[in-house]
Amino acid sequence: MTACHRPTLSGPTGPARRRSTPGRSLTFAALVAAAFSGFPGALTAQDADHAAVDLPWPPVATFSIVGYDPESGEVGVAVQSRVFSVGNGVVWGKAGVGVAATQAIVDVSYGPQALELLELGYSPEVVVETILAADPNPDPERWTVEGRQFSVMDAQGNVATHTGPAASEWAGHKIGEYCSAQGNILAGPEVVDGMVAAFESTEGHLSYRLMAALEAGQAAGGDIRGMQSAAMLIVKEDGGVWLNNDVVLRLQVDDAENPIEELRRLVELAGAQRERIRASRR
Numbered sequence: 001m002t003a004c005h006r007p008t009l010s011g012p013t014g015p016a017r018r019r020s021t022p023g024r025s026l027t028f029a030a031l032v033a034a035a036f037s038g039f040p041g042a043l044t045a046q047d048a049d050h051a052a053v054d055l056p057w058p059p060v061a062t063f064s065i066v067g068y069d070p071e072s073g074e075v076g077v078a079v080q081s082r083v084f085s086v087g088n089g090v091v092w093g094k095a096g097v098g099v100a101a102t103q104a105i106v107d108v109s110y111g112p113q114a115l116e117l118l119e120l121g122y123s124p125e126v127v128v129e130t131i132l133a134a135d136p137n138p139d140p141e142r143w144t145v146e147g148r149q150f151s152v153m154d155a156q157g158n159v160a161t162h163t164g165p166a167a168s169e170w171a172g173h174k175i176g177e178y179c180s181a182q183g184n185i186l187a188g189p190e191v192v193d194g195m196v197a198a199f200e201s202t203e204g205h206l207s208y209r210l211m212a213a214l215e216a217g218q219a220a221g222g223d224i225r226g227m228q229s230a231a232m233l234i235v236k237e238d239g240g241v242w243l244n245n246d247v248v249l250r251l252q253v254d255d256a257e258n259p260i261e262e263l264r265r266l267v268e269l270a271g272a273q274r275e276r277i278r279a280s281r282r
Contacts, residue, residue, distance in 0.1 A: 062086055063183030063222060064101040065195050065213040068157030069206040070178065074248055075155055076234035077101050078210040080263075082185075082223045085254040087231025094119070095235040095246030098154040104167040104184045105147025107135065114152045124152040124160035132162065149173070151180045176200050181213060187221025194220040205274070206234055207249055207267045218260050230259035232267070241277065 062081030068074070077099040079090045092111030093099040100114040110131055117127040128150070137145040146166035153159040157178040163171050173182035174192040181195035198216035202209045210232055218227070234248040251266045253259040 062090060062103045063181065063186060063191055063195065063214075063217045064090060064103060064151070065179060065181045065199060065210055065217075066099050066101055066151050066153040066159060067179040067199055067206060067210055067213070068153060068159075069209070070157060072206065072236065072239075073155075074206045074234050074236045074239060075099050075153060075157065076206050076210055076232065076249070077153075078214055078230070078232040078263075079103070080214050080218065080222065080227060080230040080260055082225035082228045084229055085252070086229040087233075087252040087254070091231050091233045093233045093235040095237040095239065096155050098124070098152065099233065099235065100150060100152045101182065102148075102150045103182070104149035104164065104171065105143055105145075106150075107145075107148060110148070110150050114150070118152065118154050124154055124158050127152045128160045128162050149182055149184055151182050153180065179213070181217065183217070183223070185224055187224055190220045191217045191222060205271060207232065207270060210234075211264055211267045214260050214263070227257075227259050229254050229256070230263040232263060241273070 062079055062083070064077060064079035066077045075093065075098055077091045077093060079086055079101060089106060089108045090101050090103050092102065092115060094115045097115050098118045100111045102108055102110040113131050114127050117130060118124070122130065132145070132148070135145045135148070144166050146164045147168070148164045149162065149167045149171060151159060151161040151173065159175060159180045161173045161175060161180045161182050163173050163182060167184045169184070170186045170188050171184035172189055172192060173180060174196050176196035177200055179196055179199045181192040183191055194216035195213040198212040199209050202212040214230065231252045233250050235246055236248050237246055238244065239248040240246060249270055251263060251270070253262045256262045
C-alpha cells in the first residue's frame with residue numbers, strides 16, 4: 001500500500017511495504033505474465049483469456065484512476081476494461097466522503113466498506129489496512145486475497161492504494177498529486193505513468209482530467225486484452241444538476257468497440273450542459 005500526494009510507483013504491495021516490480025506466483029497472474037515475458041512459448045492475450053476459465057469469475061483486469069480537484073472540491077473515479085459493464089463493480093463514491101476503485105481478483109464489497117470507513121473518519125491508509133486485514137479470503141485457491149487491487153481517496157484528496165502480489169501482471173499503481181492510477185493485465189508501468197502525467201497536466205473540469213488519464217493509459221498500451229467498457233463517477237455535495245443531487249457525473253459505457261471514445265463523447269456532452277446551465281444563471 002502506498003499513500004500520499006507525492007508521485008510514487010509501485011507493483012504489488014503489502015500493508016507496510018512497497019515494491020517496484022510485481023511478484024511471481026504459479027497462478028493466473030503468472031500465465032498472463034508469460035504472455036509478455038519475451039521468452040519462447042509465450043502466451044497470447046487470447047491464451048490468457050482462456051486461462052481464466054478455471055476461475056469462478058473473470059478477473060476485473062483494468063486500469064482506473066481516482067482524482068480530486070482542490071478548486072472545485074469534486075472527487076471522482078474513472079475506469080476502462082476488457083469486461084462487460086466494468087463500472088458496476090469498480091467505481092464507488094459518496095459526496096463528502098470520497099471514492100474507491102475495486103478491481104483485479106476483486107471483492108466488490110471493498111467499495112462499500114471503504115466508503116463506510118471513510119465516513120467514520122478513518123484515513124485512506126487505515127481504511128486499506130483495515131479492509132485487507134478483515135478479508136476472510138473465502139476462496140484462496142481460485143480467488144485469493146493476494147490478488148486484490150483497490151484505491152481509496154477521501155473527500156480532501158488523500159489517497160491510499162494497494163496492489164496484491166497475485167494480481168494479474170503487469171499489475172501496479174502510481175500515486176501522483178491528488179490522484180492514483182492503478183491497473184492489472186496491463187502492457188506495463190508506462191500505462192499508470194502516462195495516466196498520472198495526463199491527469200496532472202490537463203486543465204479544466206475534473207471529468208476532463210480523468211478522461212485524459214484514461215486516454216493516456218490506453219495510448220500506452222492499456223489492458224493487454226483490449227477494450228469493452230468504461231465508466232466515470234464524480235461526486236460533490238449538491239454538485240449535480242437538479243435539487244439535492246450529490247452526483248456531478250455518472251457515466252457508463254457497458255459494451256462498445258471503443259468505450260473510451262464513447263466515454264469522451266459523453267463527457268463532452270456533460271461539459272456542454274454545464275456551460276448552458278452556467279450561462280442561464282448569469
